[in-house]
Amino acid sequence: MKRHILTLAVLAMAFAACQNTNSNNAQTASETTEAAMMQDEKPAMEAPAWAGTYVGTLPAADTGGYVTVLELRADNTYRLQEKAADKNFKDEQEGTFVFEGGKFTLTSEKGEKTYYALKDNGKILLLDKDGNEIKTELDYSLTKKM
Known part of the structure; x- marks a missing residue:
């Protein structure tokens, strides 16, 4: 019985660790995409004073x-x-x-x-x-x- 509980505990921790890694990867990918978009954006050019x-x-x-x-x-x-x-x-x-x-x-x-x-x-x-x-x-x- 202790063995089953121990196995379940190990599986639960492994499962939680996998989900956390995926979450971190998704967050890192999102941050990378955001940073790339900000680099691509050029500051808006002001219209000339005569326009x-x-x-x-x-x-x-x-x-x-x-x-x-x-x-x-x-x-x-x-x-x-x-x-x-x-x-x-x-x-x-x-x-x-x-x-x-x-x-x-x-x-x-x-x-x-x-x-x-x-x-x-x-x-x-x-x-x-x-x-x-x-x-x-x-x-x-x-x-x-x-």
């Missing part, structure tokens, strides 16, 4: 101005929407841009280029067809929406 949506009304000779919304995305793509303030005119275009030397060169899907300059206090300024500042008293700036 965002700019709005304003740009002057025009033939209308009360163009209500303009320009979205500059961190992946160097843009979306430009214009609507005449007092006429039935709407235009929308998308494309890519390059930011260099404080200036944005927007290239539409049709290949047309438009230029803007980054200014202080969350503004960008529409430039002429050659990428130069327009000499005028009129306000050609768009303000970044916060």
Whole structure:
């Protein structure tokens, strides 16, 4: 009888030891997987300060101005929407841009280029067809929406 009890006790300890090893192996595997996933994660890159949506009304000779919304995305793509303030005119275009030397060169899907300059206090300024500042008293700036 003592022999049966001793055998059962040994088997119980062996069984418990096997389960504990499996539990430890599972925990170690889980920790290893977690550590590997954390290494693979790269810190989220912050969007450039200029990325965002700019709005304003740009002057025009033939209308009360163009209500303009320009979205500059961190992946160097843009979306430009214009609507005449007092006429039935709407235009929308998308494309890519390059930011260099404080200036944005927007290239539409049709290949047309438009230029803007980054200014202080969350503004960008529409430039002429050659990428130069327009000499005028009129306000050609768009303000970044916060």
